[in-house]
Amino acid sequence: MSTSRLAALAQSLASLRRADFERLGKKWGLRGLAVVNVVCAVHLFAEHVGFIHVVSGPSMLPTMSAAGEVVFENRMVSPKSLKRGDLVTYISPLDPTRVVCKRLIGLPGDIICVDPTGRLAPSTEHVVIPKGHVWFIGDNAEMSRDSRQYGPVSMGLIRGKLMAKVWPPTAAGFFRNNFVDIGVEGSEV
Incomplete structure (x- = not known):
């Protein structure tokens, strides 16, 4: 295998990993925001409603x-x-x-x-x-x-x-x- 093909394969693996990490980060980031929203809603309810x-x-x-x-x-x-x-x-x-x-x-x-x-x-x-x-x-x-x-x-x-x-x-x-x-x-x- 040529070095250019190896470099291209390494680059595609790196971009795949980066995409997986970005997707995973986005998924957990959105879940974290959902938890923050629930905590804020409970706090507001407890302080102002009952x-x-x-x-x-x-x-x-x-x-x-x-x-x-x-x-x-x-x-x-x-x-x-x-x-x-x-x-x-x-x-x-x-x-x-x-x-x-x-x-x-x-x-x-x-x-x-x-x-x-x-x-x-x-x-x-x-x-x-x-x-x-x-x-x-x-x-x-x-x-x-x-x-x-x-x-x-x-x-x-x-x-x-x-x-x-x-x-x-x-x-x-x-x-x-x-x-x-x-x-x-x-x-x-």
């Missing part, structure tokens, strides 16, 4: 188990659309690395008894919730760190509203707003 969370701790007994339950959080909720009695997630004013869940009981302008149990403050002490703030309390007041300790919470810390329990299956279902407004004498309820 997400599944594990909630645990004794502060929301009996509404939620202290051992932990899996819940769906709706993130498409405007803080101004929340109502008294809603289960709300927000960034803890005491520890900004934690997200907590409590029941909203006071809206801007409401007059709230600081601690109806009388344990942390006299039951005669009241506060007016300032504009742009809300008041939270755990369903199990004895085991809850909430607005009774840190006062009104800025609406800017609100992340979402809990909509439903999804796990365990025996407890699955939507959260109901069971808040009863006793009103003020002479007002309609």
Whole structure:
């Protein structure tokens, strides 16, 4: 075989390998982009639409188990659309690395008894919730760190509203707003 034929064969093998590598690189590059797209979509969904969370701790007994339950959080909720009695997630004013869940009981302008149990403050002490703030309390007041300790919470810390329990299956279902407004004498309820 002549040297020119060997050179041509070597060149065609080299170009074949280069084409295979380019095709393989393109294939894996496109797969990598697909993975990045999925991760971005999941992140955007979790940050702006809703997400599944594990909630645990004794502060929301009996509404939620202290051992932990899996819940769906709706993130498409405007803080101004929340109502008294809603289960709300927000960034803890005491520890900004934690997200907590409590029941909203006071809206801007409401007059709230600081601690109806009388344990942390006299039951005669009241506060007016300032504009742009809300008041939270755990369903199990004895085991809850909430607005009774840190006062009104800025609406800017609100992340979402809990909509439903999804796990365990025996407890699955939507959260109901069971808040009863006793009103003020002479007002309609």
